[in-house]
Amino acid sequence: MTTRLARLAASATAASLLALLPFAGAQATAPVLTGPDSSWTTTGTIVDPHLQASCAVDPDNALPLAEAVCPEFPITLDATSTHVLHYLDVRLDMTPVAAGKTVEDYDIYLYDDNGVEVDLSANALGASEIISLNLVEDGDYTIKVVPYTNLPNSSYTLTARYRTASS
Secondary structure, three states: OHHHHHHHHHHHHHHHHHHHOOEEOOOOOOOEEOOOEEEEEEEEEEOOOEEEEEEOOOHHHOOOEEEEOOOEEEEEEOOOOOOOOEEEEEEEEEOOOEOOEOOOEEEEEEEEOOOOEEEEEOOOOOOOEEEEEEOOOOEEEEEEEEEEEEOOOEEEEEEEEEEEOOO
C-alpha cells in the first residue's frame, strides 16, 4: 500500500509540475540546418492567456495577462554546400480555433549568437509570422516566440528553413 501511495504522490507531483509549465515544445538541443535545403519544425502550446503581452524578464514572477514566458529555440546554420548565397526562412503559424480562423497574435524574433536582434515579424492578429533573410551567415541563432495576445492553451507551429538561391 505504501508503494502505491508513493507512486500516486509522485504522479500527482509530476502532473502538478507539468500544469505549471507556461509552454511546451522547446527542444533540449539546437537543430543543425546544413542546407542546401534543410528544415526543422516544432509545435508548442502557450498555456496562459495574454493580452498585449511582453516577455517576462523574470519568468517565475510573470504578471498575469501582461507578461509572457516566451519560448526560445536555438538553431545552428552550418552550410555544407559551396554555394555562397544562403537564405533563412522562419515561419510561425497559429492553430485555428474555429472555422479556420485564429484569434491569436504571436510575434517572432531572431537573435544572433551575441543576443543582437537580427530581424522580427510582428504582423496583425491572426496573420502568420514570417522572417526571410537573404545572404545569412552560418552560426548560432535563437528564435523567440512571443504570445502578444492569445487564448489559453493556444498552439503554434514553428518552421525554420535554410536554403540556397537555387533550392
